[in-house]
Amino acid sequence: MEHKAIERLMFDYSYHLDMNHPDELAALFVEDCEVSYAPNFGATGMEAYKKTLEGIGTFFSGTSHHNSNISIDFISPAEAEVRSIVLAVHRYVKERPDGILYGQYFDRVVKIDGQWKFKRRELRTTMTTDYHVRASNPIGRAA
């Protein structure tokens, strides 16, 4: 079922991130992907995206990415918008408290040759605790 396949894409992303598998991560994106983790922290296109993955292995001693609340709206049988949330816990190689990110993902996913991939990933930050990334895309919570 397509729902399950799209959820699996998101779970594989987190799994390979937590396992420090940058090549497997990159393979989950289309060549002309757009990724925004924060203003001035993201990528346009695969080559740029791969650069953002450098350092996962040396900067963190461990991470755990918990995806939930996955809400899928199909635009066509081969394209969908996905809203979800993430709890991401980062343990640093450096001596410092774990960095916690509470965020919302807004993704555009496409099915190509039978495989769902990320065409666009945008992380919006609900809030953080002791997290090393200071800038963030806001969720736009109503005042």
Place this chain on the structure above:
Amino acid sequence: MEHKAIERLMFDYSYHLDMNHPDELAALFVEDCEVSYAPNFGATGMEAYKKTLEGIGTFFSGTSHHNSNISIDFISPAEAEVRSIVLAVHRYVKERPDGILYGQYFDRVVKIDGQWKFKRRELRTTMTTDYHVRASNPIGRAA
């Protein structure tokens, strides 16, 4: 699929709660809804429920509600009992540590005019950390 539509109801609830959208939240409930967040903290009927939503925007600077373990038992094609758990993190406007709630939701959902809605929501509290709500419905953990 009905499973997905019911899960989506729960995710929309958390999304609109985290976004401080009280009108969109209320629209997820039937008019004669019953809500119990804790003893003496809940509502019977839509008007009372809307009152419980006042202050989300001014009391919290941010919240993140992570729903998982969603377990659905259909009573009929248009009614179901749902058990799930939530990790809810609350950042206060006031200077104080984040309030964390670990809870179980027991919901009765109904499908009306093609739309699943909450007829009853009961939150049972597994445990909390630095949370502002002191009273709670117990989960009834065996001794």
Place this chain on the structure above:
Amino acid sequence: MEHKAIERLMFDYSYHLDMNHPDELAALFVEDCEVSYAPNFGATGMEAYKKTLEGIGTFFSGTSHHNSNISIDFISPAEAEVRSIVLAVHRYVKERPDGILYGQYFDRVVKIDGQWKFKRRELRTTMTTDYHVRASNPIGRAA
């Protein structure tokens, strides 16, 4: 649907663990189950498994097990491999900080007489905070 039934198995496990229902927990496993929570902390067969469940009620005052990222690969219509992650928060009876486990579950589940059960559960530990179990099966994160 089989996916939902397998997810439900995992949610029932966590529910009964958090409710301190050792008999209902054990009923989710086949008689010749294999369970590994850590090196030298696990069980082969139902009788040994039941022994590992002793003390849940007296050691913890509460626990909350949040399962997500459930990824199912069917081997046959009645057997599947399941990868998932867990956020498990443990509140101790003793005065000490909550123990937090961030882990990956690798399960083999089988359908017997119409009911999915655990044949094998292996917990791999991504990282922990203030957790009482010191040994762990590593996730094998790439260096």
